[in-house]
Amino acid sequence: MLKTVSAAVALLFLAGAAYAQDPDRAPPADARKLSEIVAKVEQRDGFRYIDDIEWDDGAYEVTYYTTDKAKVEIRFDPVTGDPK
Numbered sequence: 001m002l003k004t005v006s007a008a009v010a011l012l013f014l015a016g017a018a019y020a021q022d023p024d025r026a027p028p029a030d031a032r033k034l035s036e037i038v039a040k041v042e043q044r045d046g047f048r049y050i051d052d053i054e055w056d057d058g059a060y061e062v063t064y065y066t067t068d069k070a071k072v073e074i075r076f077d078p079v080t081g082d083p084k
Contacts, residue, residue: 027055031078037062040081041074059084 034053037060041050046066054061059075066072075084 024058025055027060027078032081034060036081037076040076044072046070 038050038053041047041062041064044064046068048065048067048069050062050064051071052061052063058078060078061073061075063071063073076082077084
C-alpha cells in the first residue's frame, strides 16, 4: 500500500513539473505585466468590472462587463499589450 501511494505521489510531481515547463502555459519572458493589461481594460469606455482573466493560446483573454451590463471578451497580445 505504501509503495502504491509513494508511486502515485511521485507521478503527480513529475506531471506537475512537465505542466510547468510547457511553454504554451505561460506568457513569454518579454510579456507585458498583467497589471498593464488590466489598466488598459479599466480605461475602456463603459468599463464596470473584470470577471475573468486567462492565459490561452498565446494571449491574455480578458472578460469584463460594462456599465450597461454587456459582457465583453478581448484577447491581448502579451508582448505589445494591444488587443488582437
